[in-house]
Amino acid sequence: MKGKKIRIGDIGKNRNEQLLTITGEDVMPLPRALDKGDCQQPIKPLTEEQRDDYECSLDGVSAVAIPKPKSKEEEERLVERFLNGLRKLLSKHDNWTFWQQLLLSLESCVRCQACSEACPIYLSSGKQEIYRPTYRAEVLRRIIKKYMRKGGRFIAKLAGEDIELNWETIARLAELAYRCTVCRRCAQWCPLGSDNGLITHEIRKLFSQEMGIAPKEIHELGTVQQLNTGSSTGITPPALENIISFMEEEIEEKTGKKITIPFDREGADILLLHNAGEFISWPESVEAFAILFEAANISWTLSSELVGYDAVNYGVWYDDVQLARIAIRHAQVAKELKVKKISVGECGHAHKALVVIADRVLTGDLNIPRESALPLLEDLVCNEKVKFDPGRNDFPVTLHDPCNMVRLMGIVEPQRRILRKLCPQFREMEPHGVDNYCCGGGSGFAIMSSMNFQDWKETISGRMKLKQILEAFQDVIDPSIHKYVCAPCSNCKGQIRDLLNSRGAWEKHRIFYGGLVELVVNAMADLGKPFIEWEWR
Amino acid sequence: MFLYVVVVVYYGSIGFCVIASTVRLIKLTSAPLHLRWELYRSSSIYELSDWWNRPQVTFLEKMKSAVLDIIFLRDFYHRNRGFWYFLFLFHLGIYLLILWHVWYLIVPLIVKIRVEPFWDLLWGHVATAFAFLGGLGIFVRRMTDEDLRVYYPPAHYVKWAFMLLTVLGGFYAAHFDFGAFIPTLEDAKFQVYPPNSISIHLLFSSVWLIYLPYSHILRLFFRYYHQIRWDDVPNVRGSAVERKVEKLLNQRVGWSAPHVPHGRKWADFPSEREQEPEG
Numbered sequence: 001m002k003g004k005k006i007r008i009g010d011i012g013k014n015r016n017e018q019l020l021t022i023t024g025e026d027v028m029p030l031p032r033a034l035d036k037g038d039c040q041q042p043i044k045p046l047t048e049e050q051r052d053d054y055e056c057s058l059d060g061v062s063a064v065a066i067p068k069p070k071s072k073e074e075e076e077r078l079v080e081r082f083l084n085g086l087r088k089l090l091s092k093h094d095n096w097t098f099w100q101q102l103l104l105s106l107e108s109c110v111r112c113q114a115c116s117e118a119c120p121i122y123l124s125s126g127k128q129e130i131y132r133p134t135y136r137a138e139v140l141r142r143i144i145k146k147y148m149r150k151g152g153r154f155i156a157k158l159a160g161e162d163i164e165l166n167w168e169t170i171a172r173l174a175e176l177a178y179r180c181t182v183c184r185r186c187a188q189w190c191p192l193g194s195d196n197g198l199i200t201h202e203i204r205k206l207f208s209q210e211m212g213i214a215p216k217e218i219h220e221l222g223t224v225q226q227l228n229t230g231s232s233t234g235i236t237p238p239a240l241e242n243i244i245s246f247m248e249e250e251i252e253e254k255t256g257k258k259i260t261i262p263f264d265r266e267g268a269d270i271l272l273l274h275n276a277g278e279f280i281s282w283p284e285s286v287e288a289f290a291i292l293f294e295a296a297n298i299s300w301t302l303s304s305e306l307v308g309y310d311a312v313n314y315g316v317w318y319d320d321v322q323l324a325r326i327a328i329r330h331a332q333v334a335k336e337l338k339v340k341k342i343s344v345g346e347c348g349h350a351h352k353a354l355v356v357i358a359d360r361v362l363t364g365d366l367n368i369p370r371e372s373a374l375p376l377l378e379d380l381v382c383n384e385k386v387k388f389d390p391g392r393n394d395f396p397v398t399l400h401d402p403c404n405m406v407r408l409m410g411i412v413e414p415q416r417r418i419l420r421k422l423c424p425q426f427r428e429m430e431p432h433g434v435d436n437y438c439c440g441g442g443s444g445f446a447i448m449s450s451m452n453f454q455d456w457k458e459t460i461s462g463r464m465k466l467k468q469i470l471e472a473f474q475d476v477i478d479p480s481i482h483k484y485v486c487a488p489c490s491n492c493k494g495q496i497r498d499l500l501n502s503r504g505a506w507e508k509h510r511i512f513y514g515g516l517v518e519l520v521v522n523a524m525a526d527l528g529k530p531f532i533e534w535e536w537r
Numbered sequence: 538m539f540l541y542v543v544v545v546v547y548y549g550s551i552g553f554c555v556i557a558s559t560v561r562l563i564k565l566t567s568a569p570l571h572l573r574w575e576l577y578r579s580s581s582i583y584e585l586s587d588w589w590n591r592p593q594v595t596f597l598e599k600m601k602s603a604v605l606d607i608i609f610l611r612d613f614y615h616r617n618r619g620f621w622y623f624l625f626l627f628h629l630g631i632y633l634l635i636l637w638h639v640w641y642l643i644v645p646l647i648v649k650i651r652v653e654p655f656w657d658l659l660w661g662h663v664a665t666a667f668a669f670l671g672g673l674g675i676f677v678r679r680m681t682d683e684d685l686r687v688y689y690p691p692a693h694y695v696k697w698a699f700m701l702l703t704v705l706g707g708f709y710a711a712h713f714d715f716g717a718f719i720p721t722l723e724d725a726k727f728q729v730y731p732p733n734s735i736s737i738h739l740l741f742s743s744v745w746l747i748y749l750p751y752s753h754i755l756r757l758f759f760r761y762y763h764q765i766r767w768d769d770v771p772n773v774r775g776s777a778v779e780r781k782v783e784k785l786l787n788q789r790v791g792w793s794a795p796h797v798p799h800g801r802k803w804a805d806f807p808s809e810r811e812q813e814p815e816g
Contacts, residue, residue, distance in 0.1 A: 008688065084793070092569055094791035100568035108753060113684040114616040138688045160691055188576050191612035192753055198574060209792035224796065320572070321790065321797050341587075355583065359772045360572045363783050367774055375586040410581025434577055 006129040008138050011172050012164035019130060019172065020059040026126035028463055031470040043455040050451055055171035059130065063178040063453045064207075064215050066171055075167040078211070082170045083147060085210030089202055090148060097320045097360075101195060102202050106141055108194040109134065115186035115196055120437045120464035121179060131460075133186040133196040136176045139163065140199060174213055177203040181442030181461055182317060183403040188434065200443075204318040214318050218444040222314040223322040227329070231276040231310035232447075240309055243279050244302075251287050255527050261290045264337065265301035271339040272300050272373065273311035273330065273354070275347035275490035277447075281537070282493060282514070285346060288521040288531065289373075295386045295524065298376075301337065308333030311350035312490075316357060317443040327358035331366040341369040343376060346515045348402030348489035349442075352409055372405065374488070377520060378414035381421055387525040390422050395482050397423040397519065398472040400465065400496065401436035402489035410434075415488055415516055422523045425476075429468040437464045439487065441495025454498070462499040469496075469511065479510045482534055488516040497537075506536045543736040550743035557750035570781045589771055608632075620678060620685065627671025633664030634707070658711065665708045672701050696748075703741040710734040 006019055024042050046056055055066040069075045088094035089102065115133040116122050122131045129135060142163040146156040156162045163169070177200050184197035207213040226232040235243065244261050251259050262268065272293075278285045293300050303309050307329040315323030334342050344351050355370045362368070380386055399419055405411045412433050419426040431437070439446075440462025448457075473483050485500075487493045496513045505511040512534055522531040582588045605611060610628065613621040637660050644650065676697040679685050714732040772778045786804035793799050 081793075088791055091791070093788060096569035096785050096788065097572045098574070100565070100571050101574055103568070104565075110753060111685070111687065111689045112613070112617060112620060113687055114613070116684065118616070132687070134688055184576060188578075189612070189616045191610065191616065195574075209794050209797055212794040212796065219796075321792065323572075324803060356573050356575075360570065360778075360782050361786070362772070363779050363786070364774065367772060367779070369587070369589050371586060371588060372583060375584055379586060407576060409583045410577030410579065411583050412577075412580045414584055434579060 008135070008142060008161075009163050011130075011139055011176075012166050012169035015057060015166075015168040018057050018060050020128055022059065022125060022128065022460070026128065027459060028124045028126060028467070030463070030467055031474065042459040044452050046451055054451070055175065057168065058172040058175040059128075059179070059456075061453060061456045062175070062451045063448060063456070064174055064213065065450055066174055066213060069167060078167055079165060079170060081211050082206070083165075085206040086144065086148060088210060089206050090144065095202075098198065098202060098205075101198050104193065105137070105195045105198050106144065108192040109137065109141075109190075110192055112191065114189045114191060115194075118185045118189035120183070120185070120440070121181070121461050124463035125460050130176065131179055133180070136173065136180070136203065137194075137196045137199045139169070139173055139176075140203060143169070173203060174207050177207065178215065178445075178448075179456075179461075181403075181438045181440060181445055183438035183442050184407060185403070185435075185438065188407055201317070205320060208319040209321060215444065215448050216450065217448045218314045218318060219322075222312075222444075222447070223319065223326060226307055226310055226312065226314075227322075227325060230306040230308075232312050232314065233276045233280055233310070235276055235279060235309070237304045237306065237309075240279065240304055243283070247283050247287050247290070250283065251291060254287075254529070254531065255291060257291065257294070259290055259294050261286075262301045263304050265299075267338050268301040269299040269340045270301070270343045270376075271308075271334045271337055271341070272302055272343050272345055273347075273350065274302070274309070274345040275312050275350060276310035277312070277490045277494065278345070278347075279309075282490070284518055284531070284533075285490075285515045288515070288517040289345060291521050291524070291531075292377075292380060292386065292517060295526075296380050300343075301339065303333050303337060305333045305336070311344055311347050311354065313350060313353035314444060316349055316353040323353065323357065324361045327354060327361050328366060330354055331358070331362050331368055334368045335365055339368070341371060343371055343373045345373050346488040346490060346517065348404035348492060351402075351411070352404040356409060372409070372411055372414075374405070374411055374414040374516070377517060378417055381418045381520060388422055388520075388523045389525040390424055390523055392523045392525075392530060393423045393519055394425060395423075395484060396425045396427065396473055396476045397484045397486055398427050398429050398469065399432070400429065400439060400469075400485060400487040400489075400492055401432055401434075402487070402492050403436065403438050403442055405489065406436060407434045415486075418516065418520060419486065422519060427472055429472045437468060439465045439489075439492040439495040440499065441491050446491035446494040446498075457495070458498060458502045462495055465496065466499045466503065469500075469505075473509070473511060477509050479508060481510065483509070483511045484519070484532075485511065485513040486516055486519060487513060512536070540736065543739050546743045547739045550746040554746040554749050557747075561750050569785055570778065589773070593770065620675075620682075623671045623674030623678060625671070626667050627675055630664050630666070630668025630671055630704075633660070634668060637661050637664055658715075661711050662708065665704055665711075669701060669704045669708075672697060672704060676701065699741070699744070703738070703745065706734065706738045706741055710738045 010019060022043055024039050027042065043061060045060055046062060050056070050062065053067060054062045055068055056062045069078060092099050095102065111134065113134065119131070119133045122128070122133065125131045142156065142161050143165055145161065146152040146163060147165055180197065180200040182197045182200055184195065187195035187197050204214070208219065222232045225234060229236055244263065248259060248261055251257060272289060274286055307326060313323060313326040315321070315326055330342065342354065344354055351372055355372060358370070381388065397419060399415060429436070440457055445457050445461055469485055476483060485496055487496050493513060493515065500506055500511055500513060514532065518532055521527070582591055582593065585591050610621060610625055613624055641657055676694070679689060679694065679697065710732070714734050770778065772782060787802055789800055789802055790797060791799070
């Protein structure tokens, strides 16, 4: 159907045809430095076998790996389950968690399309209609009007808003819910407060909570694994102890400091929660926190309890039940340790999930004070509670704003005040702050890479961020200059690593990435050698 | 007979507008307390250590922001300037027309102040011109701008055409039937024998009164005031929010996926360590 304008009703038609095929010519151009010119097929097609087994007729990409039904009867059963889920989504009782926002978002849109111009995925894809933020919202709206309202079928025909609800519509809608990073830039742009990000979230929720359909990486290997084994990374409490021992040795090697990372210290002021991905992929972040807190003589602890050492809460992206389970488990761990407060490390979605959203799930003695670690870092740096030498960070640094911390929580300035003080060559990306663009790995994409989804997120969802990074460094693009993209969020780091890697940005231009606390420790005056090692990983 | 129809429809529409708006307001305000999902335009209290001990955003601050947004359509100004010119002109015209109606119909019932009819008429005509030009601009842009046309329900084009007709009808009635004298609600002649143009204008206005409870005006209000956008009110131990949350957590889960503990209370299941086996 390429070349033809895709309409809302097309989502339920031509089941054997792909609605969209993206070519290299379609996508938004990148700055010259890394624009290798996307090939004709920037997203590799699925194999014949994969196409036979999984639903992929939206855009030839499979993020959710939905198996194709084996019979007409199975299709009908799935359609019925979808309708049951939709009824629950619209029920005040079943969907108390988001009923009001959903209702207002469905009713408020005036189709001014201000949101479209705000969406990095829509823009990066070359304005493909199905990626327009209002496309999936409008599909849901029309299904509700036709199938959930009295006289809906007649009115839908009369109003020219007919839509066919069959398995194809449902399967495409499920995939479409994973072509949005829920960065909510569209909602910020909406003059009426209609939240297409929320609508995406609610569609995902319907599929997960009623039909058991969700990407394996965020459900089975994510929340379920976290609740059962302690972490979405698969790290068990005994494995964690080994990792921490290794980190203590590494800290001593790097800095000469003998630090014992505190574990399960009852009555500590702060329980620090890291995204467990840091323990595996970026241990220097955990080490940097330990070095800094030790230097500042802070009373803190990590937990070795199940779930207590992994701040992530993937439930926030797709499933309220899983969200509540994990948030309450986090609070229970803090309560058992009798800490004064929980501080969330450099993980954006964990910030939003635990500090803000969990506010309406935690009651009584589980309602333990929770905050971001960034204000504490700011206090240590800006009030000079540790001695720093900004000359140690004299290289170009730009800042990526994690959507969850900035637009969704209003934590805008602490990280900037730190960088202005410690990094003489700090420069902003444009736009930044609450108007930032998502890294393209939001809402689970950073950890999702099944089949050809990795290609899709590198080509489409992360494209705008790559463009911003290159533009921020355009005056220092020469490979003789080391450059640092500061991303104070574990998932954003993962996505930025993949983006830079896919274009060879480290090899060609020496563009590196990392967190905020590493820059802080790198500037500590009493360290014998730089903390940042500039080794690509 | 026509006069009776006008009176019944017009007062009926006022009654309908009041009742339907109240029903909708009750529906929206009685919605269960939801999980927090707000957005921020700039720095928030979360930038501070121990934020729960700091002063919260006050109601007046929220109100100021909302009033400025609603009157000046600030988001459209920043996000879609080309469309804003017409939208603002239209809304300014409508606001001025509402004030004009209040001025000449209701104010004289309370205070005996009248100005020169010329100024009365000028006010009405300028407001009408703003509303008409703004509405026409919106209508034309909605038809010609590819983005603004996308998914715009066909019925809404009819709505705009009808809006322009209503505004023009109002102009005709005021200019040609009233001329230099605009009656007040006290004027007996106006009450008993309104000219046809006025009757038709009242009928058209009745349609808008019936539509009003379902328009975006009510929803826009809730964007701000019902814990939708900038809700910094934390759940404090022993607070009303906490009591509401506890009540909600005592509801039973109605969802049916294999991992969901269907029929159990929200308050009970999160403490389970092991997940149900996947079905």
